[in-house]
Amino acid sequence: MLNKSITSPKSTQPNDNINLNDSSKHHFGSKALIITAKNEISKKNYDTALSILKGINNEASLQEVIFLQAVCYMHMKDYQQALKLFKSYNIPQNPSTLMSICKCYCALQDYEKALEYLNSCIKINSHYIQAYFLRGKLLIELRRYDEAINDLVKQKHPSAFLLLAKCWKNKRHYDNAVKYLEKYKTTANYHEKYLFELGKVQYCFKKTVEALQVFEILYRKDRGNYEVGYYKSKCLMWEKIYEEAELLLEKIAQSCENEELANRALFRIALIKMEKFDFFASFFAIRRVKGVVKSGKKQFYQKFIEAAYYVVQNNFSTAIEYLTTLINDNIYPQGLSKCLIFRGFSYFSIKDFDKTIFDYQQAESISPLDPASLFNYKISLAITNIFNKDYPSAYKILGSEFFKRFSNPMWPMLKIHTKIFMMSKNITHILDLQNDIRGLKLEKNCEFYLLGAFFLYLKTDIELAFKKINKSLKMSDKSSFLSYTIRAFCFINFKMYSEAAEDLTSALCLNEDLKTLRAYRSLCYYYCDNEKDAMDDIFCIFDVGDYNAMLLSVYMLVVCQKYEKALEIVEHVEKTDEILLLKAHCYLLLENYDESISTLCQRCNNTDHDIFMIQSLKSHTFLSQGPGILINHIFSHWYEAVSNFLNLQYDTAINIFEIVLENINDTQDELIFADNSVFESIRLEILYNLAICYIFSSTQSNLTKASELIEVILELSQSNQHPFIYILLAITEKGLKNTNKLQKTLEKLIEISSEMYTNFISHREMRLNPVFYENKFMENMEYFCIPGFENLFVRPIVRLPMLPPPLEISDSYEALINLLRIEGPIIRPEVPWLAKVNDKYMFTDEMIDDISSFKSESAVNLKNEA
Known part of the structure; x- marks a missing residue:
């Protein structure tokens, strides 16, 4: 920002070109009031002066009155109203007025507009030295350093040397910056100011040890100089002396009356906390910032730190909202890669792998991904291939040497999953994969026991599978619909249908799209004499609208002996051979033999044996010519x-x-x-x-x-x-x-x-x-x-042909393999912004389980920020 001496209204005086003497000849009363108003302005009683000026209605004094009103508004920091008056048609646009307008725009930080009016001022009066000096400052604010140097080099004032040093510092030219500081030192009795600016230049060029010595000297002389203390803390941060830096910054944040400097200190505290991975403390430091943050960079970090806080809170949806806003607004392009990496991590954590891939690819186009983010990216590619049933491509990714430096069990687990999917048509080959698991050094956690139960169920070792899955469910802190389904299938084998229905309900609560499970649950309800819930599930399957789902629901209605209802809903289904068979079966079970035969006759062939047996059943002669399609x-x-x-x-x-x-x-x-x-x-x-x-x-x-x-x-x-x-x-x-x-x-x-x-x-x-x-x-x-x-x-017992339940053991295998594909392994992202302590990640204020033996390079370097 511009130095306060430039934007301060006190340096702006009334227009010298206004002819007060002529006015006083005819309007002595108005002149007296104007003089009184000027006296009040000199005493900084701007409200009083403005009140007096608003009471003057003399036309001859109008220009001076409006000008003085504008001056009052400027001093009262109502710059918009001041500008409105300064630019009114009553006020001549002379150098003095133009300079005042420029200063108002400077106060509003509209430096382009300020420069426009300042150039107009210089055009009118090319010898206006103060205007050139101010233009140099404006050009520095606009980062047009060469133009600023061109204006300032003509000035021989010490302050010009100081500004020239700033230009060369920003142009990354150390020797020239120091040269002008030395000129400043020799031409002015400002030794402490010289040292302060020298320290800032040294810090800028990463000569932090020398800069720290300078700031130490100055701070010992005046511990109330919070600006010196702030720069000392920046040097301490660079040297990673975080505790001392934080204490100093906290003192500035609490004691400094300059709100802007106090806010800058709070930003630094927040960055220190982030550097120490204390996202909670970083978040609460940012929350202490007062007022509106105007710097784009600080606005970025304010939102970014909040987003990081929500990430560590596992509130990924909110984090994604914040990060998406930052990415779309792009107020700080240098931070875009960080936002993409954090958002990619968040998408990965909620299993939105397509968006994860997009974000990591965008981040990689800016700079190479750190190893942890690259891990998450490659895992996402593999999982996407699995979803698309491109198992060879997934297996190729997971077979990369890259993964061998990570102890994260997610990739070997996913590799085993991929092999299972590749061999899904051959249960024997799947069971051979147990040897692969034994070769892995996996922690015996919930996922380990889940996979063990999965294999044991496929081996039909139901009792041991039941023990393993109970261990998994007991150890897990996150619900797994695959775990509940495996246990439900075990309960079904034990004929514990009520317990099975309960577990299937838990699985469906976790993922209501698993319509297949409703078929199993409906039969569990049926065999528990819970007819209502059984029917609800069957109709829910029918409502899927897919032909196979409708066929299954009709079949299950027949199994559950709801023949009339089955006949009712088959009218809404395409009359395929399967549907006609089920319809004929319903009529037969209702002992409506003629309708059954009539329906069978609508089929093209292979119904002769069935028709013969139905006629025999009608006459109770029980003759047979061998199995049919309907009567097995x-x-x-x-x-x-x-x-x-x-x-x-x-x-x-x-x-x-x-x-x-x-x-x-x-x-x-x-x-x-x-x-x-x-x-x-x-x-x-x-x-x-x-x-x-x-x-x-x-x-x-x-x-x-x-x-x-x-x-x-x-x-x-x-x-x-x-x-x-x-x-x-x-x-x-x-x-x-x-x-x-x-x-x-x-x-x-x-x-x-x-x-x-x-x-x-x-x-x-x-x-x-x-x-x-x-x-x-x-x-x-x-x-x-x-x-x-x-x-x-x-008499011998005879019954009409009943349908067996439609679900075979092989169907349950297929269902479990499909659920394994949908659920995938437990999400264990590599964390790119955290280092490790004792081989464990420090995540907020608690240690979490080791998920990587590879110490990721940080994707977030915060030393130089803010």
Whole structure:
């Protein structure tokens, strides 16, 4: 800024060219008031003077009155009003007026405008020495040093030598700067001023040791000279003597009445704190700055320090807002690279990798990236390639020698992830990657156990996977939807559907876009008898609008036995072969056989077996020509076995039922919702059918097998309070003449149902009809008399073909691999602006875990700033 002596209004006097004598001849009263006003101005009573001047209405004195009013406004620092009066048509634009206008613009720091009026002044009066001197100062403010030198070199005043030294200092010419300081020293008795300016020149040319000695001498003489103290602190900062510098700056900030200098001290304190990585203290130092900061550089650092504070607070969204403003405004181009690096770091931390890449590329176009930022940049490139499923490119980046100097576990973890994605079609090859993990020296943290649980789940070692994932969740301070999903899948395997639904809900809360998880959760709800939430999830899947999602939702409605609802929504889906099959299946399960057949006929081919079996089911003849598309091999064999039973071909029926049981077991092995309550009931029904086939064949060996099967049924059904089953067991034990077992069975029957016991021993007619799962189709089925027990009747259990749950174990593998791709490894950015203490980063006031063995070069050098 210009020296105060130039901008101070006290050096501006009334216009000497105004003819007061002529005015006084005719307006003695006005003249007296003007004289009074001038006296008040000389006493600095500008308000009083202005009040007097506003009361003068004499036309002849108008020019002088307006000029004096302008002078008052200038002294009162109302420069805009002063300018308005100085430039009014009543005031002649002579050198004195033009100089006053120039000084007002100087006070407003509009140096271009000030120079314009000053040049006009010099044009009118080319011998106006003070104008040349002032123009030199203005040109220095405008950094037009050669022009300033041209004006000032003509002056022989000591102050001109001082300004010339400043010009040469700013032109980075040390010898000439010192030469003019020496001239200043020899022509004026300003030894202390000379030393002060010499110290500033020495500091400017990084001769900080010599400068510090000079400022020490001056500061010992006058500890109240805060400007000297400020420059001493700058030298101390350069020499990294931060504690002493900070104490001195704090004294200046608290005691100095010059607000501008106090603010400069606070900026220096803030920069020291940043240099020491104390972002909190830096932020609060900046908050102490008073008034409006006008310097573009200081405005930059004010916002930049606030942005850095929000970065270390993990408030990345706010930090990004501040940094984006700084980048867009570009008020301090030298700070652009820092802003881009901090914003790139923030984007990296919130996983916005496209923007991370853009910022680092922009920063790199300004200057080479520091190693830490280069690490984050390369990781972002790799992750972007993974998102785009360009795994070879990602793997190539991660295989670079560059990463080997970092102990940050993010890159080896990401490398393993990439290998998993490259081998996603072959689970065996993925499992081989466990050897790669064993070769890495990874800390046993939450991510380590998460990856371990992932591999164990793929190996179907569910119990150990469950233990590992619990460890991971317990250790983690950040929620992971992948972790919750792995544990949910373990719970599903344990048939703990309520717990699984809870974990899937946690995963969906973290990422509501994981629509696939709703399919798993809906079935968990269904098997927990929570029909409402199951339906909500299914309809949410349908609302995705994608054909596959709609197909899945219709299928799941059929699985959940909501046939009418399924028929309702299929009307809104394209009538593909898959949709027509599901529609036909719904009609069949509703026993609307004709509509089922009619729908099947809309398909082009491969429906003959299904149509034949549906007609057979309608007539309860249970004939089969082999598996169809709608009625699979399990149910076609089932019907074939029942048909053989009806035709008294018990051995054939037994063989076929055993095939059915084997098929059920094989199918269940592939399902993640294996052994659910529905299919457990179906298994019990087949076992029951086998048992009555063995009973009807009446051989001793078959009765023994029947007895064994009934024991299995009682064990598997969990609720053994089934009187019909105990009556069948009693029949087999009686046929085998196992008196003791028969007695125990009858005792159990008495406990369960004394009425049934009485009916049994009294040989009363009974129809044995155990129900393992609701089955309306059985209502019209014929009963058959048990051989040797004319009063007891049974019938084989037959049901219409049910759909298995749509989700296989392989689907869960695919889901987990996809979630691994979406979630990625834990974000561990390299921190470019922090050094390490004891091999750990100092992040604000706490130590954080070591994430890099490579000590990054600082991207932020703050020594010379502000």
